[in-house]
Amino acid sequence: MPELEHLPPTGGAPGSPDPARIQRGLLEEQVELWWFREPGKSVLCYCVAVLLVLGCGLGGVGLLSTTTSASSEWRLGAGTSLCLLALGVLLKQLLSSAVQDMNCVRSRRRIDVLKSGGLSDLVVVLVAGSAMLLCGAALLHLALVDHMPKPGQALHDMYVSGVVLLAAGGAAVVGAGLYSAAVVLLERTRMGRRLVDRLTSIFTVSGQMERRRETTSSLANLI
Template sequence: MPELQHFPPTVGVPRSPAPSTGGGQADPAQIQHSIMEEQVELWWFREPGKSLLCYCVAVLLILGCGLGGVGLLSTTTSVSSEWRLGAGTSLCLLALGILLKQLLSSAVQDMNCVRSRRRIDMLKSGGLSDLIVVLTAGSAMLICGAALLHLALVNHMPKPGQALNDMYISGVVLLTGGGAAVAGAGVYSAAVVLLERTRQGRRLMDRVISIFTVSGQMERQARRETTSSLANLI
């Protein structure tokens, strides 16, 4: 029986290159990002950390303003009826306004009537609307506290009393709470801006690295094809 002879591969027949394992695999993070980009319902939950932070701040503002307003209204007497009624009513209305904003955002999200990414980013917790609400609440508390402090300092000199001391303490508390709210909103805005710039820089670096990686893979693949063609010719 004749022995089988080993023949070299035919010259000129192209060989199919081996599939590259580096660039052919799908990135799970990229797949998840693509799914979230397509689903409008998931746009409300893209940044859970920011949403949780803003939700907790809104709850604290509602509780603080509501309890403070109810406390001032419940302790109203004939001596201190004017400033307690004014400050208590303002705090209660402020708490109701923050609660109304949270309820409206939840209703819009449940009805799924908004399909614009810009409007969803503005309405969702952690968006622009929460920042505006916190700044508005902090500014209102600062104004109310400054007014109470001014009245307490002006009226305390000729006739000191317990009612004026309560007015002074209430003004200090409102100034402290309002200043904390405004300062927190400012720090939050600065942190968001810095994080966005950092993310943009990272995305740019990732794109540059991926371009160089793909170029290097294509160059190595071309070299392998040239070497295999020369070997086949030899």
């Protein structure tokens, strides 16, 4: 019958397994891949950690290397604090890498907290920014409020160092806040898209089932 040639193919049975979905489920079960689910976030947080280590480390070494008798107190304090901060950020990255290599954590929630781009990196950036803000505020307080006799160059260096630390710490804190806000917005948008996709798929499947029923009834009438 020529009418049957124009009918669309009905496809597989409704209960047949989807190979793409099965492959996706197998990949989701691999614990090693949970560390690399969001490479964009990982690269961004890794670059921020490298900048923090280099900036704090070089700044601390610079302050310690230029310590003189006239400015020994604040240079030693600020330089030591920056070096310890750089070591702390570096230690966090090394610990995360060691935990990932040993594969001793098999919980998705804990991996999301520990991996680059997770909660731990955000906390590290916030702590580093807050520490730089405190250190910069202390230096500005000493430069502007302290009335102890100091050479003019020492006060100028203290003031410049305080301003630089305040700017760097403020940028770190504001950047972490913007990052967290962007992540929250993206997650909400993603959840909304998933809901829309689910509703669309439900309506699409129901529409296909109705068309199949109409095709079946028309075939029965033709026969």
